[in-house]
Amino acid sequence: MSSPVLEIRNLCVDYGVGATAVRAVRDVDLTLHRGQVLGLAGESGSGKSTLAYGLTRLLPPPGVVTGGQVIYHPPAGVPVDVLAMTPAQLRRFRWAETAVVFQGAMNSLNPVHRISTQLLDVLKAHRPTSTAVGRRERAREVLRLVGIPADRLDAYPHQLSGGMRQRVMIAMALLLEPQLVIMDEPTTALDVVMQRQILGELAQLRQRLEFAVLFITHDLSLLVEFSDHIAIMYGGRVVEQAASDRLYQQALHPYTEGLLQSFPALRGPRRTLTGIPGSPPDLRAMPTGCAFHPRCPYALDVCRSRLPPLGRPADSHAGRTVACWLHPTAEPATGTRP
Template sequence: MQAPLLAIDGLRTVFRTPSGEVAAVDGVSLAVPRGRTLGIVGESGCGKSMLSLSVMRLVPRPGRIAAGSVKLEGRNLLTLSPAEMRDVRGGQVAMIFQEPMTSLNPVHAIGDQIIEAMQAHEPGARDLRDRAIEALRRVRIPAPERRLDEYPHQLSGGMRQRVMIAMALACRPKLLIADEPTTALDVTVQAQILDLLRELQAETGMSIILITHDLGVVAEMADEVAVMYAGRVVEQAPARAIFEDPQHPYTLGLLGSIPRLDEEREKLLAIEGTVPPPFALPPGCRFAPRCPFAVKACEAAMPPLHELAEGHYAACIRAPVEQAVAA
């Protein structure tokens, strides 16, 4: 089999607090194949965004990466010098965020910001303005020659997100990390952005890590899905298997909370409680206090991911779920 573009192994990111160190990402291992899309889903606070910041080595203080490796084409990004990592960011791995207005500089024209990103990785390159215009045209922004000299506040939310995508792809990265790229957009613009990402992936062959809480977006975009809860991956499988045969109670709860057109329900299912904070994790399985299938044994030890079918892993001692339901 071909080696993955990105391989994350045992990644652990911790924050220092008055009560000691707590883990926001706790022993995560994932792989992103070339030209494919990995969807990472879970509730707010489960560690999705911190995982992406760890890959980019942008963990805010007082956080730090305490263990593990993040290998891009076999090269461990965690061992690179700050200067080497700056070359990786944007040049080989790029990232777009959910709210472009906070990512774009409001006092600089968008063209200047795109050109600055290209200059950082290609010093001395010529015709950068023409390339910036082409980058805007590539993400379907009308009249790119005029838009190049406009400021972020003059653009709509969808247009600003397209500018962020253009900036991220300006240096042709091998991997794009999209952290909730459509959350702040209406559904029509959301569909356009997702279509655009698919088209650009087909054109360039880049890999995508798509971080979202929206399972509809995952169903539309992802080839592989990792479900995160309280800093850990609790289920991982091909996207089709996640939707057709979920095996972790948390995944079942997420899917059950989505309204469906093909069945009638008086009310949607809900997962009781909230994601536990990193400084107050329960013993054993972290989902056990909220799990309808939990038994006493769930509190004994944290269950590891184990393979239930080819490529389908779940961290639950009662999986497969058919047995848990029957019991």
């Protein structure tokens, strides 16, 4: 396995402070390796976007990172904790080392400025010694990388289709050749054909430029095909991690199983889509024990009282972890499936 580019250790994020604070991300541990696509899946409200904004220190108030570390490993140099960076260090880190394609990226472009202005501003800020000719040529180059003709550089956002605006945002993220690209629901507003086209181009770019991707979505079917490794979040915690093919073939956590049963297979016999009953938990009043037990068809007595640890099951492959008493890692669960 390649060397790590980002290590998230025991990250905790709250909204608010004091007794009324809401814990949105709870002790998350993730490692992203160079050139890898790590998918992060879960229902709305599971903490995916909060995790992304927390690790890049882009959380708007009242969001607060209350614990943990985010260790970035540069290609050459000493690893550094992003949460301990000074404002000047953080400014250099963003876009140059880690870029973000935000949720709702089609509406992230400024409608009153040309595409060229918005791309060139990034280059001016991070490469002040570059020439105007060099900056414009780099902007043309990244547009061609994402399949947009260079003659559209001076267009306004409203003159581009939704898919082209999405590609412009991806091009902006790749301008400075970052080591890590965080994509937060980048294809949600696009039709299925455009999703497939953009993800195919992104996969080719990742192989050519060798950057890592943290791909966040609620659509697990996209991640199974596009990601190398998948982490499932529920109630602010990671409840399962595995290689994408192993996760698809055999989900261990009942929540992951429910997500996989929520979308139809493209091939094979027809099957009934079951989905997951109930709603995600209220983060202000989390259930005791396992947060998923009120919706779980396999809940045991221990699930209602004790939080399962995230760890590797004894009979599982390396790199796979799960937090479920049906697959105990530290101590056995009591009871049997109903």
